[in-house]
Amino acid sequence: MTELRRAAGAARGRSSVPEATVARLPLYLRVLTSLADRAVRTVSSETLAKAAGMTSAKVRKDLSYLGSYGTRGVGYDVDFLLGRIAAELGLTEDRTVVLVGVGNLGHALAGYAGFRSRGFRVVALLDVDPDRIGESVGGVAVSPLDEMEALVERNQVTIGVICTPAAAAQAVCDRLVSAGITSILNFAPIALSVPVGVDVRKVDLAVELQILSFHEARKRSAPATGGVAAPTRSPGRRAGGRSGESDDPRLAMVTRAPTGPPTLGTRGTGPLVGTTGGTSGAVTGAVTGAKTGGEAS
Numbered sequence: 001m002t003e004l005r006r007a008a009g010a011a012r013g014r015s016s017v018p019e020a021t022v023a024r025l026p027l028y029l030r031v032l033t034s035l036a037d038r039a040v041r042t043v044s045s046e047t048l049a050k051a052a053g054m055t056s057a058k059v060r061k062d063l064s065y066l067g068s069y070g071t072r073g074v075g076y077d078v079d080f081l082l083g084r085i086a087a088e089l090g091l092t093e094d095r096t097v098v099l100v101g102v103g104n105l106g107h108a109l110a111g112y113a114g115f116r117s118r119g120f121r122v123v124a125l126l127d128v129d130p131d132r133i134g135e136s137v138g139g140v141a142v143s144p145l146d147e148m149e150a151l152v153e154r155n156q157v158t159i160g161v162i163c164t165p166a167a168a169a170q171a172v173c174d175r176l177v178s179a180g181i182t183s184i185l186n187f188a189p190i191a192l193s194v195p196v197g198v199d200v201r202k203v204d205l206a207v208e209l210q211i212l213s214f215h216e217a218r219k220r221s222a223p224a225t226g227g228v229a230a231p232t233r234s235p236g237r238r239a240g241g242r243s244g245e246s247d248d249p250r251l252a253m254v255t256r257a258p259t260g261p262p263t264l265g266t267r268g269t270g271p272l273v274g275t276t277g278g279t280s281g282a283v284t285g286a287v288t289g290a291k292t293g294g295e296a297s
């Protein structure tokens with residue numbers, strides 16, 4: 001706890017950290033958490049890089065933004081680094097979440113234990129279907145949509161998850177924003193409009209599959225040597241480490257054709273492949289970049 005307080009204090013005085021680095025912090029957090037669980041006290045940038053699927057140079061650069069330079073020959077203090085990253089990501093306090101639309105997807109998400117273990121507490125489930133009201137999912141009872149405002153206020157919720165059909169999503173979003181929600185995770189296949197100051201992230205697994213399909217197609221059309229397509233390598237293990245390396249951790253777990261695809265969208269806004277570090281498990285990949293006052297397409 002002292003470690004966390006120290007880290008939170010340091011975070012308050014921080015300079016701005018690049019968005020690409022912020023996107024990689026959940027990956028480091030996951031690796032460090034696993035090391036801490038095994039009572040590992042220090043870690044080298046090389047070990048961290050290998051586990052997170054990127055180069056050690058990038059790890060060192062990223063961590064330098066947090067004021068963590070490590071000790072030569074020793075590495076980084078795992079607990080301290082955990083605290084710094086948690087502070088940077090605002091994870092030193094639990095976040096409450098409201099989920100709207102408790103159908104197939106909403107059920108799966110609401111019952112996902114990984115949210116709580118990472119500091120996200122689903123405190124309210126909302127739906128319009130009278131048959132769902134009162135049902136308990138993950139220990140939380142489904143409430144009527146009409147109770148949204150009261151539940152958001154009572155639980156000081158700032159994050160909303162939308163799992164409704166697309167046709168209902170914008171209205172639900174507007175209502176969430178009016179109720180005080182300032183961050184939205186949208187699963188509905190629709191681009192949401194939100195006022196400035198509200199962040200939206202969109203998850204679309206179909207986009208992920210389409211991108212995997214793209215890579216499958218490229219693998220097949222890649223020039224074969226002796227009848228075998230050239231091997232693909234993960235960015236983190238690429239010799240030299242630089243060529244084709246992405247700043248986005250969502251690409252870190254993807255094997256790609258050696259030449260890499262042409263632009264698949266603007267970094268941070270386009271569809272990217274892989275597993276998002278902060279949302280692995282029930283929510284994987286397909287998270288488009290967050291934008292203040294609008295949704296990435």
Ligand SMILES: NC(=O)c1ccc[n+]([C@@H]2O[C@H](COP(=O)([O-])OP(=O)(O)OC[C@H]3O[C@@H](n4cnc5c(N)ncnc54)[C@H](O)[C@@H]3O)[C@@H](O)[C@H]2O)c1
Nearest residue numbers: 101102103104105127128129164165166168188203204205
């Ligand atoms: N992003 C992805 O990768 C992904 C994957 C699967 C589904 N989806 C999308 O997620 C959404 C939910 O899919 P599903 O399979 O769970 O559908 P579903 O029909 O099983 O569930 C939708 C739920 O939303 C509720 N609902 C409808 N209108 C509402 C409103 N105005 N307010 C509150 N609740 C409302 C319904 O009563 C229902 O319980 C859909 O938009 C679907 O396209 C996205």
